[in-house]
Amino acid sequence: MTGLLTNLFSGACLLALLSQSALYILAAPLPGAAADTDASSDSAPGYLSDATSWKFAGAMLSVPRSSIAATSVGHLALFAGGRLQNNSYSDVVDIFNRQTNKWTTARLSVARSEIGAGSLAGRYALFAGGFDSSFRPMSLVDVYDTETAQWSTISLNTPRGAPRLLDLGETTAIIGGLSGDLQYLSRAVDYVSADLKISNATIPSAYPQFGVAVSDRDCGIGLFTSGYQNNKPGERFNDFQPSNQSTLFVANDSSASFSQAPAFPSPRWGAGGAASNGLFAIGGGHLFGDGTTEPLTTVLDRVDLFSASTGQWSSTPLKLSVPRDYPMVQAIGDYIVFVGGSDVSKDFDILDTQSGSFIQGLKHRPALYTLRTDAAAVTIDDCLMIIAGGLVNQGRNATASVELFDACRT
Numbered sequence: 184m185t186g187l188l189t190n191l192f193s194g195a196c197l198l199a200l201l202s203q204s205a206l207y208i209l210a211a212p213l214p215g216a217a218a219d220t221d222a223s224s225d226s227a228p229g230y231l232s233d234a235t236s237w238k239f240a241g242a243m244l245s246v247p248r249s250s251i252a253a254t255s256v257g258h259l260a261l262f263a264g265g266r267l268q269n270n271s272y273s274d275v276v277d278i279f280n281r282q283t284n285k286w287t288t289a290r291l292s293v294a295r296s297e298i299g300a301g302s303l304a305g306r307y308a309l310f311a312g313g314f315d316s317s318f319r320p321m322s323l324v325d326v327y328d329t330e331t332a333q334w335s336t337i338s339l340n341t342p343r344g345a346p347r348l349l350d351l352g353e354t355t356a357i358i359g360g361l362s363g364d365l366q367y368l369s370r371a372v373d374y375v376s377a378d379l380k381i382s383n384a385t386i387p388s389a390y391p392q393f394g395v396a397v398s399d400r401d402c403g404i405g406l407f408t409s410g411y412q413n414n415k416p417g418e419r420f421n422d423f424q425p426s427n428q429s430t431l432f433v434a435n436d437s438s439a440s441f442s443q444a445p446a447f448p449s450p451r452w453g454a455g456g457a458a459s460n461g462l463f464a465i466g467g468g469h470l471f472g473d474g475t476t477e478p479l480t481t482v483l484d485r486v487d488l489f490s491a492s493t494g495q496w497s498s499t500p501l502k503l504s505v506p507r508d509y510p511m512v513q514a515i516g517d518y519i520v521f522v523g524g525s526d527v528s529k530d531f532d533i534l535d536t537q538s539g540s541f542i543q544g545l546k547h548r549p550a551l552y553t554l555r556t557d558a559a560a561v562t563i564d565d566c567l568m569i570i571a572g573g574l575v576n577q578g579r580n581a582t583a584s585v586e587l588f589d590a591c592r593t
Contacts (some may be wrong), residue, residue: 208432229523229592230516234533236548238589244277244572247583251572252300253559254348256308256329258282259466260561263310263325264291264298268581272296272316276327277571281563281591288580289553291325292336301348302400303355304371304377306330311357311373311458320363326379340383341371347396349405353377356433356441359386359409360395366395368413369420376437386441392426392529395465399458404491406463408447409454425450425470428470431494448487448496455512457519462536464519467507482506488539501541503532513568516592518542520568522551522560529542529554552586566591 195396222238231237248265255261258586263276265434274294276464278287295313303309310329326372339346343360346369354376362369370382386392386407394410412426429444447465454468466486472478486501503510514520521532529551533542551570558573 184487192198196404198523201486207537209394228564228566229348230590231592233408234516234542234549234590234592235532235545237549238282238326239549239552239586241552242279242286242585242587244275244583244585245286246275246277247581248273248275248572249375249557249574251559251583252298252313253561253569253571254300254308254310255303255561255563256302256327257305257310257332257387258563259571260563260567261300261308261327262559262561263300264313265559265572266296267387267583270532271512272314276310279569281530282569291495292345293321293323295321295323297345297361298324299346299348299357299360302350304353306377307379309348309357309375311348312339312341312343312346312360314361316440318363320344320361324357324375335379337379337381339371339373340381341369341373343369343371345393347394347407348447349396349398349399349407349430349432350400351405352400352403353437354434354439356405356439358449359391359484361393363463363498367391368416372441374438378437379471381439384441386428386430388412388428388443390414390428394426394428395456397456397458397463397465398432399463399491401459402461402491404461405432406444406456406458407431407432407441408489409445409451409456409465409468411525425452429489444479444489444494447497448498449483449485449500451483451485453509453524455507455510455521455524457512457514459517459519462469462519462537463489464487464501464512464534464536464541466501466503466512466532467510467520467524482508482524486534501534504528504541506531507532509556511570513560513562515568520549521536522570523555523558526554549588551583555582555584564591572586 251265276289281393298313299311322339346360364420390412398405408429416424427446431444451468485505487495510524
């Protein structure tokens with residue numbers, strides 16, 4: 184059984200998760216294995232491993248805004264909702280098609296911000312929850328069907344703002360978020376299946392957590408970790424602390440299951456993450472100090488790695504070229520790219536998941552054109568990274584500017 188499943192996965196993400204009821208086999212290539220970057224189909228153009236050859240282009244959103252929800256499905260990138268310059272919320276959805284190189288617009292059913300965004304079954308874009316103009320958490324999920332170009336809505340079992348989404352293939356998990364009650368952080372999980380049916384569960388963690396959600400769709404696994412937790416849920420005064428809780432989600436037919444994963448080794452606020460080849464990288468963030476013996480805020484350059492092949496965190500963290508707080512993190516082929524989160528550097532930090540180390544010595548390192556915060560980032564076809572909107576001029580102005588970094592082979 185194990186050998187058969189391993190062969191079926193062709194070495195793409197190897198993780199054996201043993202439980203009392205099931206054995207899940209996922210596969211992952213060994214570090215140093217040759218990368219297959221050739222275009223195998225129209226939907227998989229492959230990527231250019233030489234980062235100095237990536238092309239840059241600019242564009243504009245239809246409306247300047249920050250706190251945008253972004254996801255990609257197939258050849259499309261969608262940027263939905265967000266906060267306008269006057270602090271009101273937007274219902275605009277800007278849609279970019281990589282095949283046609285064209286932008287179009289659509290509308291959410293309700294204007295809102297702090298929306299969770301993700302994809303499902305290679306077909307649907309999901310925009311889940313958020314806050315309305317009265318700052319009430321919402322149960323609404325706007326669904327865009329890329330095959331029919333039609334919009335519909337479904338509902339979460341528990342309304343919440345800023346939920347985290349994990350695309351596990353035929354199932355997407357919508358995790359946690361801001362609940363708006365005394366607990367403040369939610370433990371709720373909604374699973375959306377490929378037929379748009381919703382089921383629900385609750386993470387039995389010690390404390391409700393607002394973490395980082397990173398999925399490896401090809402492997403059908405996702406990791407919910409880091410961020411912060413409320414150590415006094417249900418009490419009048421919350422006690423927010425950086426969290427070391429980690430939960431591993433695994434696709435299971437048309438649903439998914441989760442289990443406790445090893446503790447995150449360096450709890451902190453404001454980290455970002457992405458995954459490729461079964462390697463999950465969580466980097467950047469900050470810690471708070473007392474302001475007397477230590478700074479009030481210390482921004483970090485640390486990157487922690489979780490391996491699907493071992494089910495463990497690496498004992499040796501990596502370092503970014505500069506400290507980054509709330510960095511934008513995206514996977515491009517075998518690479519994981521960290522950008523932003525720094526007011527001193529526009530450069531990319533590029534982690535090669537085949538070697539497990541950052542690429543060094545690039546003469547022409549890809550870099551942002553405009554420093555920004557609270558921007559959206561997404562990757563189309565595993566090779567075109569788009570950074571859109573956000574705040575510029577030290578957070579004073581919302582921007583409509585878009586930066587496209589094209590690593591596609593075709």
